[in-house]
Amino acid sequence: MKQPEITIPSTISVPPTTALTADNGTPIYAIHCPEYEVVRLSFVFHAGSTTQSHPFAASATANMLAEGSAKFTAQQIAEQLDYYGSYFDINIDRDYAYVTFCSLSKFFTQTAEVIEEVILRPTFPEQEVSTYCAKRRQQLTIERRKVETRAREYFARAMFGDDHPYGISYDEKCYDNLSRDILLEHYKRRYTAERCIVVCSGNLIDEVLRRINEITSKLQQSTEQSAIVMPAFNTTHTMHLPHDGAVQSSIRMGRMLFSRTHDDFIPMQVLSTVLGGYFGSRLMQNLRERNGFTYGVYSAMVNFQHAGYLAIATQVGCEVKEQALEEIATEIERLRREPVPEEELSLVKNIMAGEMMRILDGPFGIADVTTENILCGFDNQHIQYNLERIRQTSPNDLLRLAQQYLSPEDLVTVVVG
Amino acid sequence: MITYSKHTLRNGLTVIANRDHTSRLAAVNILYRVGARNENPERTGLAHLFEHLMFRGTHAVPDFDTPVQMACGENNAFTNNDYTDFYITLPVDNIDTALWLESDRMQGLNLSEEAIAIEKRVVIEEFRQRYLNQPYGDINMLLRNMVYTTHPYRWATIGLSPDHIANASTEEIRAFYDRFYQPSNAILSVSADIPQERVFELAEKWFGGLEDKPMPALTIPQEPQQQSARRLEVERDVPATMIIIVFHMGDRLSRDFFLGDMTSDLLAGGDSARLYERLIKRKRLFASVNAYISGDVDCGTFCFTGQLLPSATEAEAEAAFWEEIRDLQEGNITDYELEKVKNKFEANTLFGELNVMNKAMNLGYYEMIGDLGLINREVEIYRSLGSDDVADFSRRVFTPQNSSTLIYRAKSQQ
Numbered sequence: 001m002k003q004p005e006i007t008i009p010s011t012i013s014v015p016p017t018t019a020l021t022a023d024n025g026t027p028i029y030a031i032h033c034p035e036y037e038v039v040r041l042s043f044v045f046h047a048g049s050t051t052q053s054h055p056f057a058a059s060a061t062a063n064m065l066a067e068g069s070a071k072f073t074a075q076q077i078a079e080q081l082d083y084y085g086s087y088f089d090i091n092i093d094r095d096y097a098y099v100t101f102c103s104l105s106k107f108f109t110q111t112a113e114v115i116e117e118v119i120l121r122p123t124f125p126e127q128e129v130s131t132y133c134a135k136r137r138q139q140l141t142i143e144r145r146k147v148e149t150r151a152r153e154y155f156a157r158a159m160f161g162d163d164h165p166y167g168i169s170y171d172e173k174c175y176d177n178l179s180r181d182i183l184l185e186h187y188k189r190r191y192t193a194e195r196c197i198v199v200c201s202g203n204l205i206d207e208v209l210r211r212i213n214e215i216t217s218k219l220q221q222s223t224e225q226s227a228i229v230m231p232a233f234n235t236t237h238t239m240h241l242p243h244d245g246a247v248q249s250s251i252r253m254g255r256m257l258f259s260r261t262h263d264d265f266i267p268m269q270v271l272s273t274v275l276g277g278y279f280g281s282r283l284m285q286n287l288r289e290r291n292g293f294t295y296g297v298y299s300a301m302v303n304f305q306h307a308g309y310l311a312i313a314t315q316v317g318c319e320v321k322e323q324a325l326e327e328i329a330t331e332i333e334r335l336r337r338e339p340v341p342e343e344e345l346s347l348v349k350n351i352m353a354g355e356m357m358r359i360l361d362g363p364f365g366i367a368d369v370t371t372e373n374i375l376c377g378f379d380n381q382h383i384q385y386n387l388e389r390i391r392q393t394s395p396n397d398l399l400r401l402a403q404q405y406l407s408p409e410d411l412v413t414v415v416v417g
Numbered sequence: 418m419i420t421y422s423k424h425t426l427r428n429g430l431t432v433i434a435n436r437d438h439t440s441r442l443a444a445v446n447i448l449y450r451v452g453a454r455n456e457n458p459e460r461t462g463l464a465h466l467f468e469h470l471m472f473r474g475t476h477a478v479p480d481f482d483t484p485v486q487m488a489c490g491e492n493n494a495f496t497n498n499d500y501t502d503f504y505i506t507l508p509v510d511n512i513d514t515a516l517w518l519e520s521d522r523m524q525g526l527n528l529s530e531e532a533i534a535i536e537k538r539v540v541i542e543e544f545r546q547r548y549l550n551q552p553y554g555d556i557n558m559l560l561r562n563m564v565y566t567t568h569p570y571r572w573a574t575i576g577l578s579p580d581h582i583a584n585a586s587t588e589e590i591r592a593f594y595d596r597f598y599q600p601s602n603a604i605l606s607v608s609a610d611i612p613q614e615r616v617f618e619l620a621e622k623w624f625g626g627l628e629d630k631p632m633p634a635l636t637i638p639q640e641p642q643q644q645s646a647r648r649l650e651v652e653r654d655v656p657a658t659m660i661i662i663v664f665h666m667g668d669r670l671s672r673d674f675f676l677g678d679m680t681s682d683l684l685a686g687g688d689s690a691r692l693y694e695r696l697i698k699r700k701r702l703f704a705s706v707n708a709y710i711s712g713d714v715d716c717g718t719f720c721f722t723g724q725l726l727p728s729a730t731e732a733e734a735e736a737a738f739w740e741e742i743r744d745l746q747e748g749n750i751t752d753y754e755l756e757k758v759k760n761k762f763e764a765n766t767l768f769g770e771l772n773v774m775n776k777a778m779n780l781g782y783y784e785m786i787g788d789l790g791l792i793n794r795e796v797e798i799y800r801s802l803g804s805d806d807v808a809d810f811s812r813r814v815f816t817p818q819n820s821s822t823l824i825y826r827a828k829s830q831q
Contacts, residue, residue: 001520001623003478004513006488009441035439036771066688074698078689083757085764087687104764131698134726138704141656145552245654247550280482292538295546315546347486354489358506361442362772 012356012387014366017380020209023217024193029370030209031201033363037105039202040364041212043119044371047190048095050165050228054182055174060132061186062090062097067128069117074128077114086111088118094166095305096375097190102364105203109211116215119191124183137175144172147243147417148315151250154239155414159256159309161234166307192222197374201367230306239414246417249321253328253413254311257405260303260376264401266389271398272299272310273348274340275331280347282331283312291327293320305375310405318417325413332411335402339395352390356383418793419776422613423784426621428629429601433780433789434616435608437773443609444777445505445515447523448785450604451597452499453576454569454637454715460585462576463593465496466540470590471503473532475525481518488514496574499714500785506774509609516623519605523598524627528591541579548575552655556825563649564663564718564821568640600629606780608773640665640716646817650824657704659825660734662721664814669714669786675798676810677710677719682758683750683807684708684721684741689757691744692723696737702729714786719814731824742815748808755804763796 020028052058066081066088067074081087086103099119103111143149153169160167198216200209233256243249257268269277276283276299283297297314316324340348359365360383373382421435453464471494472481485492490507492515505515548554557573565571576582605624607616643665667673684692685708692706703723711717721738725731769775783792 001517001626003484004511004517006514007508007510008489009508038768038771075689075694078687078694079757082687082689082761083753085760085762102768104767107764128698131701134701135697135704138657138724138726142552145656147550247545278486280480280486288539289535292535292542295539295543315550317542317545347483350489351486351491354486354491354507357442357489357508358491361440364771 008350009353009357010387010391012360012383014360014369014380014383017370020213022193022198022213024219024221026193026196026198026216026219027374028198028200028212028216029374030204031199031363031366031370032204033201033366034203036202036363038102038363039105039108039200039204039208040100040102040367041115041200042098042100042198042367042371044197044199044375045097045099045191046095046195047097047186048093050094051190052186054178055170056136056178057182057186058097059092060129060136060178061124061183061190062092062099064124064128064132064183065090065099065122066118067132068123068125070121070123072114072117074125077118080114081111084110086114098371105208108208112211112215116218119215120218122187124180124187126180129178129180129183133175133178137172140172140175147246147248147250150241150243151252151313151414151416154241154416155252155254155311155412158236158239158412158414159233159254160307161231164231164233165228166304188220189222189224191219193219194222197371199367199371199374201363235412237412241414241416243417246318248315249318249415249417250313250315251321251324251328251413251415252311252313253325253411254309255405255410255412256307256309257301259306259308262308265301265303265308266386267393267397267401268310268405269301270348270352270390270393271335271401272301273352274344274398275299275335276312278348278351282334283314283328286327286331287314287316287324291320291323293317293324293327321415325415329408332402332406332408335398336406339399342395345393345395345398349390349393353387356387419770419780421780421789423789424617424620426600426625428625428627429599429631430620430624430627431604431784432617432620433604433606433784434611434613435606435776435780436613437608437610437776440610440773441509442506442773443509443512443515443607443611444773445512445519446606446777446781447503447519448604448606448781449501449597450602450785451501452497453572453574454498455597455635456569456572458569458572460581460589461572462540462574462582463585463590464501465574465576466536466582466585466590467593468494468496468501468503469536469540470526470528470532471522473536474527475521476527477525478518478521479527481522484514484518490515498570498574502778502781504774504778509611512607512609512611512619513623516619520623520627523600523603523624526594526598528587528594530587533587533590537582537585540582544575544579544582552653553659553825556659556661556823559649559651559825560661560663560821560823563647563823564665565640567638568715569637570640570713570715595630596632599632600624600627602632604781604784606777606784608776608780637715643819647821648824649822650826652826652828655825655827657727658725658731658827659823660723660725660731660738661823661825662735662738663821663823664719664819666710666717666719666814668716669712670788673810673814674710674712674717675795676802676806677814678712679758679799679802680745680807680810681708681710681719682761683745683754686758686761691741695741696723700737702726702734702737731826735822742811745811746808746815748804750804750807752804755802755807759799762799766796
């Protein structure tokens with residue numbers, strides 16, 4: 001039968017965000033979606049690994065917030081959350097720690113009792129700290145048996161430098177040196193009123209917002225003023241590392257660029273999507289479809305607070321790694337030489353528009369996008385701006401970007417296995 | 418609560434529609450009643466290979482992905498032992514594109530030698546990446562081989578060996594398509610802001626013209642009752658020893674399924690659950706620990722797994738699992754604990770109904786297992802179960818003669 005007509009969305013609407021300020025000055029962003037009987041509440045602290053003074057302190061602090069508080073033991077916290085079917089989720093990256101709670105609207109009051117303890121009064125009991133460290137040390141040891149994990153770690157080192165806060169990785173033995181005092185110190189320095197934003201979504205009746213403000217307002221003001229120092233990057237362009245018993249090699253290739261606030265970020269996202277951002281991308285066509293080298297290959301723009309880069313990642317049979325590297329180089333070269341055909345470009349733009357719609361479908365996704373925008377200094381009007389920016393990107397823009405940013409001599413290549 | 422209506426087209430295609438009033442997206446799910454359990458023991462992995470081949474285009478639409486993506490859509494698929502599932506989400510205005518593509522590939526697939534050769538390579542590479550090149554990657558295969566003697570659940574969806582895929586002939590692959598990819602062997606489910614009647618009209622428009630070749634009835638050899646304890650010990654180059662104990666239990670529609678699910682939640686549903694609290698935190702035997710059910714359509718399994726801390730011995734770790742089992746068998750389960758598991762189940766059910774994709778996928782799944790109405794009855798079933806039921810389940814299922822134990826030992830590091 002005949003192919004149906006299609007419609008491309010030109011606008012993306014999201015429910016309005018209400019910006020409030022807690023009594024202590026911490027911003028609270030509220031996205032009211034009354035049709036969902038749930039509440040989701042996130043606290044984002046500028047407390048990622050770049051802010052730590054000991055290896056693994058930032059992730060351990062975030063992951064152990066719920067392991068005991070002034071009023072509750074770890075067991076009681078888990079118990080109370082589980083009992084009402086609520087859950088929480090911790091995410092940590094180099095810059096930020098994200099602590100997110102979800103509950104049914106009808107159980108928010110009971111959940112808030114726990115939220116207050118977890119956010120404001122964690123105690124990091126010594127016994128729990130040592131259980132956590134033993135467990136994480138073992139997990140990391142296992143992870144590092146994988147070519148993929150090692151490639152990811154060495155790629156960060158190659159891009160930023162072994163000692164750079166964005167590049168560094170630590171020996172798993174460092175877990176043995178963590179202690180309760182170190183975590184408490186990190187918590188006191190970084191989990192403070194002015195290093196926090198709060199984002200909530202779902203059915204936000206007044207009582208819920210009042211309670212969120214009450215908890216947020218109790219965050220301490222910080223005493224420390226020091227800014228995070230970002231040293232210069234120290235890039236190594238090529239690293240080939242052996243890996244015992246590897247059947248596959250893990251490849252990471254990329255280029256240091258800029259963070260999301262840069263004007264070329266969105267068009268570079270379009271370019272990286274053309275290259276490896278979807279199932280039919282050029283790299284997928286080449287490495288998977290034509291050559292059967294791999295199960296998957298991807299490229300994406302990665303955003304940090306003070307940097308950003310393009311990364312290509314894949315795993316291929318060890319025997320074809322050289323060929324795979326050549327094919328990746330060929331595809332990059334092609335972007336520098338020929339404009340992307342209009343048809344391929346519209347495909348990519350439609351994919352990206354669809355992706356935005358999917359992420360923004362439902363109260364949780366909207367909250368995630370809102371958080372990302374705020375951390376970059378934008379508001380949610382930026383969603384529509386991004387959509388337009390994507391739609392306006394032309395083949396010539398992409399050619400210029402590829403020529404400007406993807407010279408072979410600027411690329412970083414890491415192969416493990 | 419998910420509202421739905423169901424309708425069957427003349428060619429046997431089952432259609433289920435849910436109206437979602439908030440989303441601007443439509444989810445289109447199509448489930449084929451074919452999984453690894455339907456495979457020939459000499460040609461395992463075919464159902465999964467076929468999931469891949471379904472994306473290789475047809476004579477009319479040589480490239481499947483591009484039209485989906487042009488319509489701002491996203492699609493994917495998965496295969497398990499019981500069924501194969503394909504799904505697309507896209508702006509609701511473009512729903513016709515999804516239906517057009519799914520109806521087209523139900524019968525017009527391009528099974529050229531070339532397409533097959535490429536997809537075989539990709540699947541074999543997946544075999545290596547996910548099962549051979551990963552620490553602990555072969556556990557699933559070792560377990561299935563020990564736990565099942567007869568039922569096709571004895572192999573994983575990826576298959577018994579990459580050779581089965583490599584050696585499958587073009588004729589065998591074509592016959593597989595003819596047999597299983599038929600309207601009467603498929604379930605189409607849609608969740609979108611579209612009136613349910615309109616969904617049935619669209620289904621008729623796009624699928625009504627397909628002719629059905631009914632599939633001959635299948636008999637799947639069922640697993641005989643296990644008579645004695647089984648045990649396997651292997652040594653691998655991994656950092657930590659794992660202990661896994663597996664028990665046979667009931668099928669998806671049996672009361673034991675819910676009891677098994679609830680028991681696994683008591684043991685391992687969240688950080689306040691028994692195993693985490695007692696074996697990781699209190700006894701400090703394991704770095705991680707879990708209890709879960711396989712959830713298969715035919716009689717499935719209940720599984721305990723734990724990864725040992727270097728300080729723990731195998732004997733004490735294994736004994737610790739049996740102690741937890743005894744505790745359940747003796748009925749030491751409080752109402753509070755049960756209430757918690759039930760609340761959690763109810764909340765997770767609600768969280769799972771927040772987006773159109775989950776709803777469309779679940780509707781197809783419940784229809785496949787043979788009781789669509791169950792989708793809205795499960796919370797109530799959980800609410801009706803008591804501690805005596807769990808204790809009784811534990812006494813019947815967690816017996817030594819019904820157990821298979823795998824010791825996956827880390828080579829001592831010198």
